[in-house]
Structure formats: structure tokens, C-alpha cells
Amino acid sequence: MRQLFELIYSYRAFITFVIFEVICLWLIIGNSRMHNAAFFNTSNRLVASTFKVKNEVYQYFSLTSANRDLARENAFLREIIEKEQKQLQLAELEIFNLDTLSINPLDTTLQYEYIPARVINNSFRFTNNYITVDKGRSAGIEPEMGVISSGGIVGQVKMVSGKYSTIFSLLHSEMFVSSMIERLGVFCTAKWQGNNPALANLLYVPRHVNVQEGDRIVTSGYNSIFPPGIPVGVVENVEIEGNETFYNIEIRLANDFSRISYVYLISNKHKLEKDSLESINE
Amino acid sequence: MNKSTIPYQVIVFLVYLSLQVFFFDNMVLFRTAFCFVYLGFILLLPLQISATMLITVSFVAGLIVDMFYSTPGINASASVLVGFIRPYWLSLITPRGGYEDIDIPRLKTLGFSWFITYAIPLIFVHHLSLFIVEAGDLFNFWFVINKTFFSTIYTVGILVIGQYMFYARVRYI
Numbered sequence: 001m002r003q004l005f006e007l008i009y010s011y012r013a014f015i016t017f018v019i020f021e022v023i024c025l026w027l028i029i030g031n032s033r034m035h036n037a038a039f040f041n042t043s044n045r046l047v048a049s050t051f052k053v054k055n056e057v058y059q060y061f062s063l064t065s066a067n068r069d070l071a072r073e074n075a076f077l078r079e080i081i082e083k084e085q086k087q088l089q090l091a092e093l094e095i096f097n098l099d100t101l102s103i104n105p106l107d108t109t110l111q112y113e114y115i116p117a118r119v120i121n122n123s124f125r126f127t128n129n130y131i132t133v134d135k136g137r138s139a140g141i142e143p144e145m146g147v148i149s150s151g152g153i154v155g156q157v158k159m160v161s162g163k164y165s166t167i168f169s170l171l172h173s174e175m176f177v178s179s180m181i182e183r184l185g186v187f188c189t190a191k192w193q194g195n196n197p198a199l200a201n202l203l204y205v206p207r208h209v210n211v212q213e214g215d216r217i218v219t220s221g222y223n224s225i226f227p228p229g230i231p232v233g234v235v236e237n238v239e240i241e242g243n244e245t246f247y248n249i250e251i252r253l254a255n256d257f258s259r260i261s262y263v264y265l266i267s268n269k270h271k272l273e274k275d276s277l278e279s280i281n282e
Numbered sequence: 283m284n285k286s287t288i289p290y291q292v293i294v295f296l297v298y299l300s301l302q303v304f305f306f307d308n309m310v311l312f313r314t315a316f317c318f319v320y321l322g323f324i325l326l327l328p329l330q331i332s333a334t335m336l337i338t339v340s341f342v343a344g345l346i347v348d349m350f351y352s353t354p355g356i357n358a359s360a361s362v363l364v365g366f367i368r369p370y371w372l373s374l375i376t377p378r379g380g381y382e383d384i385d386i387p388r389l390k391t392l393g394f395s396w397f398i399t400y401a402i403p404l405i406f407v408h409h410l411s412l413f414i415v416e417a418g419d420l421f422n423f424w425f426v427i428n429k430t431f432f433s434t435i436y437t438v439g440i441l442v443i444g445q446y447m448f449y450a451r452v453r454y455i
Contacts, residue, residue, distance in 0.1 A: 020358070
């Protein structure tokens with residue numbers, strides 16, 4: 001017995017090394033599954049409040065571009081409001097004329113609610129990237145909610161604490177986005193390549209589809225995370241080899257991930273209903 | 283103040299950590315060169331520290347850095363590896379007079395060429411293991427090697443500059 005202890009003692013450094021490496025391995029594997037190891041994430045309050053201080057300093061350097069983006073988005077939204085108003089006026093005229101109304105005016109509840117948040121930490125240079133924002137459970141944010149910005153799709157909520165949330169960036173090796181080629185209505189999947197933060201791949205576009213450079217890619221709305229029609233990117237490069245079934249398509253992402261400052265988290269009011277209906281069908 | 287006391291080392295670690303999180307997090311060159319300046323803390327721990335203590339400290343340091351990168355275990359596993367190798371590497375590259383009277387393996391006390399020989403392999407091992415684990419597979423093998431190579435140069439460069447900037451010239455006879 002004493003000899004055993006002596007043996008352990010003489011290899012103590014190696015044994016400590018192995019123990020810690022096993023702990024690390026457990027943490028690495030545990031983290032790749034969703035919503036695990038909450039303590040070691042940037043939505044942890046201590047870490048997030050540090051990021052907030054950092055962001056308060058750094059944001060002054062990007063104020064110009066953040067303002068420009070927000071102003072552009074305001075202009076875009078104003079345009080939509082005006083269009084809708086005109087259509088409403090037309091509809092009202094028609095009501096007077098025809099005395100018919102096909103839509104129920106009382107049904108004004110919106111399916112998607114947008115919660116604005118400020119990005120306080122953003123990585124885009126690793127293989128798996130995460131974004132931290134300054135809104136959490138108290139603002140109604142829940143894991144798996146979709147995240148967009150004025151430019152387009154950003155990611156999906158990974159973990160939520162009281163006041164902060166960690167988001168899977170689109171630049172993450174496990175993010176697959178159900179998307180659609182807008183011009184053709186063909187469904188496909190967008191996935192980041194792993195090194196260049198501006199480019200992604202478009203998977204499962206079958207060979208008979210006439211996809212062209214410059215085609216816009218938007219979200220399909222098939223999963224209940226993103227509303228349909230959110231920009232994902234633009235087709236940059238189309239290739240097909242010999243007798244492959246699917247194209248190799250490269251798209252340029254709609255968002256510049258190096259300067260995301262404000263995002264919207266999307267809460268889908270119909271998610272529960274849709275998911276439970278779909279799980280019944282299975 | 284004795285340089286090997288625990289409060290002193292805690293302060294040193296906090297300085298390295300804030301440099302890492304507030305500054306070098308944003309200082310990635312050409313999308314390939316990353317600077318993990320916190321490794322300086324592990325490399326510059328006192329020589330008298332016991333092997334198990336060194337591994338434990340490396341683990342904690344790596345884990346705290348991981349918390350700021352949302353990558354639990356990745357930095358920690360790489361720095362535990364460095365903490366494990368460091369004593370063996372130190373005994374292999376013992377300078378001619380041995381390590382007598384030397385508390386911390388600094389550039390000023392042991393010389394530029396010794397420090398480079400000491401730092402480069404350890405930092406290379408750290409970066410290589412970190413980038414391989416981070417990539418998750420060897421699909422982008424040359425990208426990983428590329429990142430490791432340039433990041434090693436970058437980190438070593440920053441540490442050497444730091445050594446020249448912050449430690450007054452002390453001659454040991």
C-alpha cells in the first residue's frame with residue numbers, strides 16, 4: 001500500500017496533468033451541446049459586465065458607422081410605412097365602394113416581436129464564434145430565439161442570464177440556416193465555411209436549378225426561428241463538378257460581422273403552437 | 283515585495299487578463315495572427331513553483347480566459363499542457379550557470395537568446411493544441427498550421443517587447 005502511494009506521489013505531476021486535461025475535455029464536449037455549462041459562458045454576469053465596460057469605451061470608435069446603419073434602416077422602415085399607409089388608404093376606399101372586407105380588422109396581433117439589444121462582445125475570427133448582448137431573461141429573451149440586424153441574419157440565442165445573453169453567431173461550425181433562393185423559391189441550407197467571416201456555403205441546391213451569381217438568398221421561414229425573407233447573402237460563385245448531385249455555391253453574407261453594433265432578437269408568438277403541431281405529426 | 287508571493291502573482295495575472303480581454307482580443311492581424319498574451323503569466327511564474335502547483339495555476343488561468351471567449355476548456359487544455367511541459371523544457375535548456383539565484387525566468391536575467399529558446403516551443407505547442415481543438419477536426423489543416431505559425435511569432439514578439447518595456451535592467455553577476 002505504501003509503495004502504491006509512493007508511486008502515485010512520484011507521478012503526481014503527470015496525474016494532475018491528466019486529471020485537468022480530462023476536465024477540459026469534458027468541458028469542451030459539454031459545451032458543444034446546446035445550453036450547457038452556463039457558468040463558463042459570456043452571459044455569466046461577471047464576464048458580461050466586464051464586456052459592457054469594454055464596449056462603452058470601444059463603441060465610440062464605431063459610432064459613425066453604427067449611426068449610418070441605423071439611419072439607413074430608419075429610412076427603409078419609413079418607406080415601408082408609407083407604402084403600407086397608401087395601401088390601407090386604397091383598401092379603405094375599396095371598402096367604401098364595394099362594402100366588402102376580406103381581412104378581419106381586429107386581428108392586429110403580430111406573429112413576430114422584435115426586441116432590440118446592443119452587442120457588447122463579438123468574435124468573428126475563430127471557428128466557433130459567439131456574440132454577447134445586453135438583454136436577457138428580464139427582457140423576455142429565451143434560448144433558441146433568432147437574432148437579426150439591420151443588414152440581415154446574425155445568429156441564434158445560445159444561453160440567457162438575467163440581463164445578458166450569449167448568441168451563436170452565424171459564424172459557428174454548428175449553425176445551419178434554412179434558406180431560400182429568392183428569385184426561384186428553391187430551398188437550401190446556408191452554412192459558414194470556417195475561415196472567412198464574409199463568405200458562406202450554400203448546401204443542397206440540386207443540379208437542375210438554374211442558380212446564378214447575384215441571386216439573393218433569404219431565410220425560408222420553414223423553421224420557427226426566423227421570419228421568412230430576412231437577407232442571408234448574395235450568391236458569389238457557382239460551381240458544379242462532373243456528376244455531383246448538388247452545386248458548390250459560395251455566398252457573400254449580407255452582414256458585415258466585424259461591425260455589428262445593434263441587433264434584434266425575434267420572439268415568435270406562434271412557435272409553441274407550430275412546434276407542438278409538428279411533433280404530433282411525427 | 284517578494285516576487286513569488288501569491289498576492290503579487292494574482293495582480294500580475296489580472297494585468298495579463300485585462301490586456302488579453304480588453305486589448306489583444308481585438309488585435310488580430312490579417313485574420314490569422316492571434317495574440318495570447320496571458321501565456322506570459324504562465325511562462326514567467328517563479329522557477330521554484332512545484333510541478334503540480336504550476337499545472338493547477340495554468341488550468342485556472344486558462345479557464346478564466348476561456349470564460350471571456352465562450353470556449354470552456356479550450357484555452358485551459360492548452361495552458362495545462364504548457365504547464366506540464368514547462369519544467370521538463372526548463373531542465374533541458376539549463377544555461378551554463380544553472381538557475382542559481384534566479385527567481386523568475388526573465389529576458390533581462392537570462393538573455394535574449396535563452397528567452398527566445400524558452401518561449402517559442404512552449405508557445406508553439408500551446409497555439410497548435412489550441413487551434414486544433416478549436417477547429418474540432420483537421421479539415422482545415424493548413425489553415426490551422428498557418429494560424430499557429432503566425433500567432434506564435436506574434437505572441438512571442440509581444441512578450442519580448444513587454445519584457446524590454448516593463449522590467450528595469452538588473453545585472454546578475
